[in-house]
Amino acid sequence: MKHSIFTLLLAIGAFFCGFAQDNLTQYVNPRIGTGGHGHVFLGANVPFGYVQLGPTEHTRGWDWCSGYHDSDSVLIGFGHQHLSGTGVGDLGDVAFLPVADAGQEEIVFHHSNESVRPGYYALKLERPNVWVELTATRRAGFHRYTFGADMAKAQIVLDLHQGIGYDKPADYALDRITDTTISGHRHSTGWAKNQKVFFSAEFSQTVSVEPLDSGRWLVTAADVSQPLMIKVGMSAVSVDNAAENLHKEIPGWDFRKVVADADKAWNDELSKVRIETVDATYRRIFYTAMYHTMTAPSVFSDVNGQYRGADGEVHQGDFTNYTTLSLWDTYRAAHPLMTLIHTDMLPDIAKTFVNIHRQQGKLPVWHLMGNETDCMVGNPAIPVLADLVLKGYVADKEGAYEAMKQSALKDERGLELLKKYGYLPYDKDANRETVAKGLEYALADWCVAKVARLLGKKADAKYFGDRAMSYRKYFDPETTFMRGIGTDGKFREPFNPFSADHRQDDYTEGNAWQYTWLVPHDVHGLVKLFGSERRFTQKLDSLFIVTGDLGAGASPDITGLIGQYAHGNEPSHQVLYMYNYVGQPWKGARLLRQTMTELYRDDPDGLCGNEDVGQMSAWYILSSMGLYQVEPAGSRYIIGSPLFNKATMQVSGGKTFTIVATDNSKENIYVQSAKLNGKRYTKSYILYDDIRKGGVLELQMGNKPSAWGTKSADRP
Structure with missing residues (x-):
């Protein structure tokens, strides 16, 4: 049953993100440079955006400066900020990771289960059995997690501790919590000696939040049978600004529209040549x-x-x-x-x-x-x-x-x-x-x-x-x-x-x-x-x-x-x-x-x-x-x-x-x-x-x- 569900989701995703013949995003291969020494970012973003939302792996050496390398297959989260092509690693801020249980800290995945194009990233996970979809605006990330029929709970870990490369957390906290929102901050030191990030996350359904170990919280959604969508506004100024960025750039819950808008933003820029x-x-x-x-x-x-x-x-x-x-x-x-x-x-x-x-x-x-x-x-x-x-x-x-x-x-x-x-x-x-x-x-x-x-x-x-x-x-x-x-x-x-x-x-x-x-x-x-x-x-x-x-x-x-x-x-x-x-x-x-x-x-x-x-x-x-x-x-x-x-x-x-x-x-x-x-x-x-x-x-x-x-x- 679960295979037919994900086949259907793949078809829906293809429909949502289908390309017209003159859409230049169809010629982009975001995987170029994810291997070797390219160090490029892989994930969802828009041109010149503050947010680069995508998978983050363990830092295993110099070739993981972006937080991702094609040779690796272990995820530790989907972070909202990454570098692309640098020789020094940093960022990885504010990461979410769907988990099978509260103790899970990493996920093995297969590159053959990834789908990526400008403004859209998707990954079919096997344990936990979750379909992950990501898109973004300039200052906000948009997640959609669809849980398999065998999943008893819809659980996501919010991680404010992890970073990429030299990044080390200096201060973090959840500043506001309701049954559908979480806001907080993460300050860190690394290549950027004093980086300050504030975020405001909204959930498409009621959630509960409980602390795990240092810098991690378990977020559990009320209804595992429904996709859990998360909108996350980001700011370097304040939690209030992060919320304002989110409300201005993603006012509703239409994931398909945000994907289409991201595709259009990329196509408009690519069309300049x-x-x-x-x-x-x-x-x-x-x-x-x-x-x-x-x-x-x-x-x-x-x-x-x-x-x-x-x-x-x-x-x-x-x-x-x-x-x-x-x-x-x-x-x-x-x-x-x-x-x-x-x-x-x-x-x-x-x-x-x-x-x-x-x-x-x-x-x-x-x-x-x-x-x-x-x-x-x-x-x-x-x-x-x-x-x-x-x-x-x-x-x-x-x-x-x-x-x-x-x-x-x-x-x-x-x-x-x-x-x-x-x-x-x-x-x-x-x-x-x-x-x-x-x-x-x-x-x-x-x-x-x-x-x-x-x-x-x-x-x-x-x-x-x-x-x-x-x-x-x-x-x-x-x-x-x-x-x-x-x-x-x-x-x-x-x-x-x-x-x-x-x-x-x-x-x-x-x-x-x-x-x-x-x-x-x-x-x-x-x-x-x-x-x-x-x-x-x-x-x-x-x-x-x-x-x-x-x-x-x-x-x-x-x-x-x-x-x-x-x-x-x-x-x-x-x-x-x-x-x-x-x-x-x-x-x-x-x-x-x-x-x-x-x-x-x-x-x-x-x-x-x-x-x-x-x-x-x-x-x-x-x-x-x-x-x-x-x-x-x-x-x-x-x-x-x-x-x-x-x-x-x-x-x-x-x-x-x-x-x-x-x-x-x-x-x-x-x-x-x-x-x-x-x-x-x-x-x-x-x-x-x-x-x-x-x-x-x-x-x-x-x-x-x-x-x-x-x-x-x-x-x-």
């Missing part, structure tokens, strides 16, 4: 990549505008505040992608950054749930904010500039050494990683200088422009690598360009082979350091064929290797496009196609590195359309080798920009000629303003390299 391709696998990878880029930044303000600031205080905002800012990763492609297709969010992203600066005295580095983690090196918010200023999405340019300038002049994280010596000497920085820090600070300083010039601040423009050239200090002309340099002006010895132990070397999650190219703001200046374009290209060519031992202490993030090119980690992401700067775009085209077709796959181990909160996928989205922004803030997108025959973006003002690749194929990977809006176009890059205006870029593809984009005047 329409691609044409005969390859169904490429289509799934592309729309899954788009899906992954919209897990974060996450909304971090309530429906009434209140949010918890970086100072720990509650603020009233007239904008949407955001969190989960993995900026060392996302400044490279995820944010430049947002400036193309999510322009409505950009003013609020800028306000979020400026307000974080006001509240904590500097721009965000890696911001999580109102907390500064100071994770990774450099000043990665500066390129993002500068890009928004330069592209015209910031009303208060002076306020934004002051936030950038003051953040760049702090006496912390190696900046004090940069101001004193003009570079970061390895013998003065106990935290090492001086080359990585120095190169990241240089490109951020270049961004500050560009905004200073825009605002007519000549002295500042010169100061930061000079600091932006500090990357030259680390370049060793003898070995042609970026190397650690001491206060005596000598390079660190011994030197092994393959060594990638950031505890001993001068690089962050990489080695000298990878970091030598981290000068996206002055590629031509880097070429000059090599002495000639010929020597530069020889070295660049060798990057993709040389092999060596990274060492026992190498970071697990250094993955997706083609030679020593590491696509699985962000410092390499601009490298393939550097060939355009020296008039050899065909070399980049060949490697771009190899990277897109070999290192992105339609399976759980489909990402060659951490998703990194959208960056890995954003690189794919831009590159597969044929574009990439190399300069960390500015106006140029480099033209590569589009994977699709046609891609149309919805850009600002209701306009569209279309890239057509004529005669495109697996063999025809090289651009032969181009037209922009019907006129001959010879440059191997395109300006942001030309994209924003709308129009058509036509690329004639062929199977042999051509002279297109090779002349000096046509290079970026």
Whole structure:
């Protein structure tokens, strides 16, 4: 009998969540990246939502940073918040778990019994015999538990103790209990040192609540024959705000409608790019990549505008505040992608950054749930904010500039050494990683200088422009690598360009082979350091064929290797496009196609590195359309080798920009000629303003390299 019941439920679920032919969510495979080192979230959420509701497993190591890994089959709850693609684990807050008896703390499950699509997650459990369905809005989760005929009781454990990774509870309690509601809070410490979560849960039928062991309560529903639905509002401010979020976003009990609304929200966002391709696998990878880029930044303000600031205080905002800012990763492609297709969010992203600066005295580095983690090196918010200023999405340019300038002049994280010596000497920085820090600070300083010039601040423009050239200090002309340099002006010895132990070397999650190219703001200046374009290209060519031992202490993030090119980690992401700067775009085209077709796959181990909160996928989205922004803030997108025959973006003002690749194929990977809006176009890059205006870029593809984009005047 129970099998027929669940067969019927499966059919009903399929009906509820069925897809129209033009619904792009049907092409999303949320399992991509749940295996290997992808670390992606699996569950139910909506674009840029505060709530990511899904299964949580025991933390068994680094690959469980999201709380879930495809290799595992033991559940400890369905939590309301998860990270996606990070290298550090946290969250897992406010979890429910159906149980057969009060003593059950985990459940063995089978992946074959899972069903997941954007905005909807379902799992058929065997012990207990329960059908679990989850969906979500921006600030609320919606659960539906259907109990099998053999179940004597409808029991759910509410767990406020468990967390993911470094997360440890500091304080939790149920603050209000009635026969149909539970409200409470969970404060924790972890990667986010002082995270505060408040929740308000409503039940579709009468329940009783009794405490179990520390941080766990047993919730028993009155009628096991009826599905138990639970609506949970979440807030970082208060229980009252959590309840208000819930009532505004899920006012009724129509589970089917919330699933449909979530599907529509995803489809609306996915529809911002329409691609044409005969390859169904490429289509799934592309729309899954788009899906992954919209897990974060996450909304971090309530429906009434209140949010918890970086100072720990509650603020009233007239904008949407955001969190989960993995900026060392996302400044490279995820944010430049947002400036193309999510322009409505950009003013609020800028306000979020400026307000974080006001509240904590500097721009965000890696911001999580109102907390500064100071994770990774450099000043990665500066390129993002500068890009928004330069592209015209910031009303208060002076306020934004002051936030950038003051953040760049702090006496912390190696900046004090940069101001004193003009570079970061390895013998003065106990935290090492001086080359990585120095190169990241240089490109951020270049961004500050560009905004200073825009605002007519000549002295500042010169100061930061000079600091932006500090990357030259680390370049060793003898070995042609970026190397650690001491206060005596000598390079660190011994030197092994393959060594990638950031505890001993001068690089962050990489080695000298990878970091030598981290000068996206002055590629031509880097070429000059090599002495000639010929020597530069020889070295660049060798990057993709040389092999060596990274060492026992190498970071697990250094993955997706083609030679020593590491696509699985962000410092390499601009490298393939550097060939355009020296008039050899065909070399980049060949490697771009190899990277897109070999290192992105339609399976759980489909990402060659951490998703990194959208960056890995954003690189794919831009590159597969044929574009990439190399300069960390500015106006140029480099033209590569589009994977699709046609891609149309919805850009600002209701306009569209279309890239057509004529005669495109697996063999025809090289651009032969181009037209922009019907006129001959010879440059191997395109300006942001030309994209924003709308129009058509036509690329004639062929199977042999051509002279297109090779002349000096046509290079970026």
